[in-house]
Amino acid sequence: MRSALFLALVVVALAASASLAAVEKITRNGKFLVKPDGTRFYIKGLAYQESLPTAEQTPESLGQGGYPEPTNYVDPLAQPDACSRDVKLMQDLGINTIRVYSVNSSLNHDGCMKTFDDAGIYVVIDLGLPGQGSINRAAPTWDAGLLRQYLLTAEAFWNYPNTLALGVANEVVTQNNNTDALPFVRAAARDVKAFLRANGKSDLLLTYSAADAPSGPTGRRTLLAEYLACGSADERVDILGINSYSWIGQSSFQAAGYQTLVDDFASLPIPVYFSEFGGVPGNDPDARPWTEVGSIYSPPLSNVLSGGVAFTYFPKDPSSEGKDYSLTTMDGNNITPRPSFQALKTQLGAANPPTSLANNTGGSSTIDCPAQSDAFLASTTLPPTPDDALCACGLANVFSCVANQRAQSSPDIIGTLLDYTCSALGELGQNCSGVEASGTTGTYGTWSSCNAAQRLDWAMSQFYDANNRQAEACSFSGNATSNTNITTVQAARSGQEQCLRDNPVGVRTPTLNAGTGNGSTGRGGEAGGSTNAQGDNSAAHHSFQLVALLALTVCSTVLIALVL
Numbered sequence: 074m075r076s077a078l079f080l081a082l083v084v085v086a087l088a089a090s091a092s093l094a095a096v097e098k099i100t101r102n103g104k105f106l107v108k109p110d111g112t113r114f115y116i117k118g119l120a121y122q123e124s125l126p127t128a129e130q131t132p133e134s135l136g137q138g139g140y141p142e143p144t145n146y147v148d149p150l151a152q153p154d155a156c157s158r159d160v161k162l163m164q165d166l167g168i169n170t171i172r173v174y175s176v177n178s179s180l181n182h183d184g185c186m187k188t189f190d191d192a193g194i195y196v197v198i199d200l201g202l203p204g205q206g207s208i209n210r211a212a213p214t215w216d217a218g219l220l221r222q223y224l225l226t227a228e229a230f231w232n233y234p235n236t237l238a239l240g241v242a243n244e245v246v247t248q249n250n251n252t253d254a255l256p257f258v259r260a261a262a263r264d265v266k267a268f269l270r271a272n273g274k275s276d277l278l279l280t281y282s283a284a285d286a287p288s289g290p291t292g293r294r295t296l297l298a299e300y301l302a303c304g305s306a307d308e309r310v311d312i313l314g315i316n317s318y319s320w321i322g323q324s325s326f327q328a329a330g331y332q333t334l335v336d337d338f339a340s341l342p343i344p345v346y347f348s349e350f351g352g353v354p355g356n357d358p359d360a361r362p363w364t365e366v367g368s369i370y371s372p373p374l375s376n377v378l379s380g381g382v383a384f385t386y387f388p389k390d391p392s393s394e395g396k397d398y399s400l401t402t403m404d405g406n407n408i409t410p411r412p413s414f415q416a417l418k419t420q421l422g423a424a425n426p427p428t429s430l431a432n433n434t435g436g437s438s439t440i441d442c443p444a445q446s447d448a449f450l451a452s453t454t455l456p457p458t459p460d461d462a463l464c465a466c467g468l469a470n471v472f473s474c475v476a477n478q479r480a481q482s483s484p485d486i487i488g489t490l491l492d493y494t495c496s497a498l499g500e501l502g503q504n505c506s507g508v509e510a511s512g513t514t515g516t517y518g519t520w521s522s523c524n525a526a527q528r529l530d531w532a533m534s535q536f537y538d539a540n541n542r543q544a545e546a547c548s549f550s551g552n553a554t555s556n557t558n559i560t561t562v563q564a565a566r567s568g569q570e571q572c573l574r575d576n577p578v579g580v581r582t583p584t585l586n587a588g589t590g591n592g593s594t595g596r597g598g599e600a601g602g603s604t605n606a607q608g609d610n611s612a613a614h615h616s617f618q619l620v621a622l623l624a625l626t627v628c629s630t631v632l633i634a635l636v637l
Contacts, residue, residue, distance in 0.1 A: 118172055163386075214525075241281055252450045321352035351398055358399055481526045
């Protein structure tokens with residue numbers, strides 16, 4: 074009797090729990106998003122991230138086409154009062170999804186996620202952060218710090234019923250010359266998928282948001298889409314986002330190039346959506362009639378597109394670069410819709426897309442990965458899964474010269490020292506292959522998936538050992554110190570052999586064991602978000618110069634050729 078009563082209570086509790094979710098479970102079927110009743114689901118979305126001042130762009134960033142990023146971020150899903158304020162306008166607008174670019178996994182998101190769930194609003198959450206917390210197109214890596222940040226964010230949101238998708242990156246590729254970053258994006262998708270699968274969360278979808286690009290069979294937009302959708306389902310993204318601003322003002326289907334989208338994605342086996350849309354005529358965000366909405370949610374574009382995300386809810390920060398795309402104005406805590414808000418509401422209200430799964434490619438459809446060329450550099454050989462244990466082993470048993478705390482806390486110092494040290498090693502007839510990673514050749518150094526501070530430790534150790542471990546060769550203007558646990562070069566060699574025996578480099582299912590800190594401490598992440606107050610970079614402003622005596626050491630010392 075007691076067991077029967079207990080069982081009844083469990084059933085009631087489960088039923089009550091299920092009823093708490095106002096949203097339905099959305100899945101992927103071939104190239105469409107699908108509701109539980111078997112009809113198509115379309116994203117009617119809104120970008121939801123407060124605008125902040127943008128950082129000064131680095132020469133490396135400008136050389137890759139430029140990408141203005143905020144210096145910090147406010148997690149919009151950790152502001153329950155603001156979410157309660159904004160959800161009313163969102164419901165009035167008629168959306169069913171918001172896209173959030175930067176969140177802090179350590180904060181509480183229960184209030185906002187429930188507010189949006191109760192309103193029937195799904196959430197697409199980017200895993201990257203501005204600055205150092207994303208894949209850097211100028212010097213791409215997939216390292217232990219980034220992996221940990223991604224997994225922590227995935228874990229923080231996977232139990233919310235209205236988490237629709239997680240974004241592995243945003244606009245990493247912007248030109249032909251940085252398509253070599255795509256293997257790192259695909260590796261991120263592979264490892265996050267493995268983590269989700271191991272924790273019973275494989276129903277969560279992964280997405281990548283691409284900058285719009287030249288169309289056609291050999292255009293970058295098509296090749297990128299094919300690369301991220303080809304081959305094994307364990308490595309490819311589930312949804313492809315396109316940030317498209319080609320329809321401006323009173324444009325048309327043909328003039329905006331929408332027919333090329335239909336042509337480019339006709340055979341793509343995964344869903345596609347506009348992860349951003351809403352081109353601004355001139356500099357007036359209120360001049361947007363949003364007439365593209367009619368095309369987005371009707372054939373022939375709806376044959377390949379599953380909706381889109383209008384950009385953007387919050388007003389532009391006066392110190393932020395670029396145009397103003399805002400749909401609201403803000404005075405203190407008061408939000409007021411702009412005229413373009415009403416125009417978008419009218420267009421969304423009139424949208425009535427087809428719900429049939431006709432023309433679906435089917436769930437088992439696969440395509441070949443695109444071949445490499447001068448215009449498309451991405452190798453299909455991916456970086457290994459980053460391994461905290463291997464990197465920690467290297468720090469304890471291999472790296473004889475390590476960065477001090479001041480250097481570790483400053484991406485600028487790390488970047489400058491790493492560039493300098495690798496250059497100095499080149500003058501000695503050595504190189505930094507142990508920490509280098511190439512998405513073009515598909516070669517990845519043993520330590521290349523460690524975080525940037527650890528990669529610097531490896532490089533400085535090579536220089537220190539090559540100079541007979543003279544004290545001045547492990548100074549780097551007071552930014553480094555010798556590791557007294559590693560007394561000889563042979564000890565470092567033996568340590569590396571043992572580290573690799575215990576932690577072989579390869580692809581594995583990652584876990585969230587205690588390990589490296591949040592984010593990837595390194596130079597300029599380019600994909601959409603930042604080390605959220607995860608580190609004060611004031612140390613970057615310390616005046617320091619690399620010691621001239623390093624050059625003297627090179628000239629006066631009998632060098633030991635050593636490649637660990």
